[in-house]
Amino acid sequence: MTSSAFDVEAIRKDFPILTREVHGRPLVYLDSANTSHKPRAVLDAIEDFYAAHNSNVARAVHTLGSEATTLFEASRDKVAAFINAASREEIVFTKNSSEALNLIAYSISNATTTPGAERFRIGPGDEIVVTEMEHHSNLVPWQLLAQRTGATFRWLPIDDDGRLVESSIDEIINERTKIVSFVHQSNALGTVNPVARLVERAHAVGALVVLDASQSVPHMPVDVQALGIDLMAFTGHKMYGPTGVGVLWGRYDLLAEMPPFLAGGEMIETVDMAGTTYALPPHRFEAGTPMIAEAIGLGAAVDYLTAIGMDAVHDHEQALTAYALEAMATVPGLRIIGPDQPVDRGATISFALKGVHPHDVSQLLDEQGIAVRAGHHCARPVCVRYGIAATTRASFGIYTTTAEIDALVAGVARVSEVFA
């Protein structure tokens, strides 16, 4: 099933929660796209910080302050290396992906009133393009940016298989387009989008490319320089790190010109009642006391993933995906929503079960110890597109086994029986 170096049973032992029982059955956690569990190493990093080094960062010259700063900034180095950023200054810590995406959108509207930021100004006649498969966090911020600036909000449609409509790309992304923001791997469909194709078109018309990598960074090697994108968002809690921390990556020259978003302590150069100047990136975008323990925990998660190797992680999950798609195809009445072949798609599988509402599917699975998610997965336009209220979604991670997929398949069959 999986690459020889990859030992899923050993990995499972690193995750304390996996010994849990639910309704008297061993937990089968298939909701990692929602949030992943945390290995012991991450919990220990947090505990060690609070119990031995706790202090605010950047602001203190005392020993604890300098230890805390060193640990915090080391996490920035780790994250930078993990996505192959050109420099550590390209890593901005946010509270989650959503903040990172909003940061970009607000910085752009702030350009309207910030001298020197003309290059980021958009207004009536300009267009912002997303896709029909976006998570609300990469959709509503752009709708609101359009509302603030008078720019037009547009989107690339998806086809019946859950892929972007290729023929729409050159039409929708055009000379008026200023920003193209899209999801790398869809959380609702599993689809992996053609980054190179979209980047090429966007850059050909002079638009900025923003990548929502919330669902790709935890599951495949992501190299921001190789991808050729301009800005990227991802989130700690889906990559085996803590809640409360996310990352904005941006090309340094862009970040250096972008106006500030949140204002406060540490993002300033000098403050005067008459006016303020701002620090260089990344600090310009990190107002107030940062999520110190959380960034340190994220650094530990990055170390953990790096030790396994992202290629091995990807191989493991691709194998799981192929296995699951094949097994699920055998369940009567089960229809995959999204690509049904293990090509250009990740280990997140949405489905419909004939005659049973997704909430009932997931609840009855839960009664069997199996955790999946039901709903629109914060990507309601996807459901609208397929004319359904919701889907049931099973999503896998580094600790997922084929035995768990077998349990899912048996569990779904059981659900059908109950509702027969």
Next chain:
Amino acid sequence: MTSSAFDVEAIRKDFPILTREVHGRPLVYLDSANTSHKPRAVLDAIEDFYAAHNSNVARAVHTLGSEATTLFEASRDKVAAFINAASREEIVFTKNSSEALNLIAYSISNATTTPGAERFRIGPGDEIVVTEMEHHSNLVPWQLLAQRTGATFRWLPIDDDGRLVESSIDEIINERTKIVSFVHQSNALGTVNPVARLVERAHAVGALVVLDASQSVPHMPVDVQALGIDLMAFTGHKMYGPTGVGVLWGRYDLLAEMPPFLAGGEMIETVDMAGTTYALPPHRFEAGTPMIAEAIGLGAAVDYLTAIGMDAVHDHEQALTAYALEAMATVPGLRIIGPDQPVDRGATISFALKGVHPHDVSQLLDEQGIAVRAGHHCARPVCVRYGIAATTRASFGIYTTTAEIDALVAGVARVSEVFA
């Protein structure tokens, strides 16, 4: 020294970090205004969440999801009770105080383009008032709001003792004032501002009152209804809770009318490519996956403080303040910056030492195991006001002892010797 029920030695045992040594000396941590340490109960709450209940909130119907949601929402109840909010829906979790304050400022500028939010619109001719002693996090957001809207940014000056100039209040807060935002207890001076006086004047002219309670909520009973304010910000890491979590409190009727700020998952009612409607507060203001473990940790911190009792906490710290002001007055060349009497001031004491730069003071104290902060404390206009580049600041918390204050006084005397 302290109220009989208050046992500082027992409290110290709850804080694992207090057994640390620095440069071979026991840690004397006098930097709690920068960030406080965390009791074992908070660390355990975080560990227990990740190791036994970890899941995303609100989005899942499975057992872990429902356990996580219950724990997370229980923290909202705890925080609401702690500040006597009229309802749990008045508590919005943010990443820190800075985000809470920016949230208000951006919601107000978003009102300009949000139908139905006319009541929050401000523009040229309108005035925003802060004080000269604000932390940058309650100063720069308003400067930027003024920049975005064309409103005028003004401030109440401070006098030589570190108090607001009373006679300026009625002049600076006037019919044009739309927002008055001020710090409850100054992080740079220790000053506790006259909330009732400012609220009365602000409300008389129809302005909204925002309170920056980052330095008061950890140290005294704070009752939002009794204070009569409209909105308030505070931060978890200064109140013995985790980093990465803060709180915006607002009167429900105000929150219900305020336009959204960050957009994304969970803050929506329904999303359509053509437009989006928003959830009711508090969820409207909580975009994306929240700081789940952090909010739960904050709930544990609130339980911890509630068990001690905020009156007892305040008594303890008032006693420490009186003790410290008296002891520090004996040090030759030491000048208190801020109120030098223990009246309407908190346990945060800034000072200057003749002939020694604050960075040298704090570094030499650190070499003796004593952690204090040196700098402008993110309130640079205060330093400008007093014509100094920086101050040294000692700040106390529930675990601070008079013996530690004695160590500080001896340590400062030693610093003077070295530089004599």
Next chain:
Amino acid sequence: MSGLSMESMYQEIILDHYKHPHHRVLLEDFDAEVHHVNPTCGDEVTLRVQVRDGAIAALGWQGEGCSISQASTSVMSDLVVGKDIASALALQELFLGLMQSKGSAHLGDEDADALEDAVAFEGVAKYPARVKCALLGWMAMKGAVAQTEGARP
């Protein structure tokens, strides 16, 4: 029950009502109509009532959603049709209380008798995410009745 445990939320009664819902037809002759949606999961119900002499003479509905929302609406219909409005609203209060109890309610015999089949939803109260589903039809009924009262004070 196909081997589901006794503690399952999916009691036989619920599944029966889901598979064969009662009063699931839209009245032609009605005094008020409401349309309620649960935005978080998309469940919806359209409900019409006919009120005569202060009582619910007839009620019919159509809806889409999970078994809990559909079955609960069916059970609710059986319970309130023919009852005077005050009793119907009292039942609604009782059911609401049960749902908001987080699973810790202990129904007295009298209340349990009054709720009839609706008692089967007791298990739902333990799942905050599903409580709204169980309440959808009840809230719609309350809304529709309020509308008729507003129309004829």
Next chain:
Amino acid sequence: MSGLSMESMYQEIILDHYKHPHHRVLLEDFDAEVHHVNPTCGDEVTLRVQVRDGAIAALGWQGEGCSISQASTSVMSDLVVGKDIASALALQELFLGLMQSKGSAHLGDEDADALEDAVAFEGVAKYPARVKCALLGWMAMKGAVAQTEGARP
């Protein structure tokens, strides 16, 4: 040293230079002037240089700030006055490397000899927050020299 430990950042040499700074006077006759500020702590220095035949003929400064920034500027002045520009910049590089070593640098004898009193700042490298203080004067010198080069290529 009033009982400070041997590992103290505050070596006697540093305190001496702080209390009695060298070259702390603004030249009347100069080729370039710079003003550098460390925004995080407010330390500042104004520095003027006079260059003759590719060498720093004279250098003077005024400043405000902590002992580290003031003493380091004083030590730097002693070191570079009279040196040719290339050697002065080489020393600056050497000092910069020492400061950025996070305390893990092991200076060779040759380098240690070249840095003279500046070796006393080795302990500062362990304190990231103070490194900028130690560098302030050195950066100002580098900036001023670059300005003179720009003027006479």
